[in-house]
Amino acid sequence: MAEPSVPWQLDFTARTLDGTPLAGASLYGKPAVLWFWAPQQPEAGQQAALLQAAAARNSDIAFVGIARTRPRPVTEFDGQHQMAFTQIVDPDAAIAMRFGITTRPAYVFITAHGQITTAKKPLSQHDLRTHLERLAND
Numbered sequence: 001m002a003e004p005s006v007p008w009q010l011d012f013t014a015r016t017l018d019g020t021p022l023a024g025a026s027l028y029g030k031p032a033v034l035w036f037w038a039p040q041q042p043e044a045g046q047q048a049a050l051l052q053a054a055a056a057r058n059s060d061i062a063f064v065g066i067a068r069t070r071p072r073p074v075t076e077f078d079g080q081h082q083m084a085f086t087q088i089v090d091p092d093a094a095i096a097m098r099f100g101i102t103t104r105p106a107y108v109f110i111t112a113h114g115q116i117t118t119a120k121k122p123l124s125q126h127d128l129r130t131h132l133e134r135l136a137n138d
Contacts (some may be wrong), residue, residue: 007114009098014066014088017075022064022088024095027110031135032062034108036090036101038069039077043122047105048081050128055085058132066090068104107131111138 010024035051037044048065055063063085067074071089078087090096099108099118107119109131115138119131 007110007116009116010110010114012095012098014090014095017071017078017087017089022086027062027064028114030062030112031060031138032064032108032110033132033135034099034110035063035065036096036099036104036106036108037065037067038104039067039073040069041104043105044077045081047122048077048083050123050125051085052081052083054128054132058136061132061135062086064088066095068093068096109135111135113138 006025006028010028012024014022016022035047037047051063051065065083065085065087067087067089068091069089070091074087074089096102099116101108101118101120103120105122107123109117119127
């Protein structure tokens with residue numbers, strides 16, 4: 001039986017805010033949440049707080065923020081909101097396009113087996129919890 005392959009959407013490389021390389025393929029094999037966002041969005045602070053709390057409660061899930069901007073606005077936002085999960089920038093939306101993301105905020109949920117679902121809207125705490133429970137039960 002052939003081993004499952006990494007979904008093509010995860011075939012990207014980016015740098016975190018501190019310059020560390022992040023290969024999208026490294027997210028394969030464990031549950032992951034990708035948050036596509038922009039610092040200037042009115043709901044960014046509220047969504048960041050929800051994700052921060054969720055990341056603290058779910059250490060077995062990888063959380064990655066992917067901002068469509070340059071590093072400086074994300075660093076400034078991070079200074080105000082103290083996000084403790086990985087942040088990368090996607091100024092030309094190349095990563096977002098891999099997942100069919102054209103609006104922000106949006107979320108991509110990836111199971112350990114590589115199944116991908118998206119939510120293209122701000123999430124309530126209840127909605128986020130429901131998605132995280134599905135990831136945990138996969």
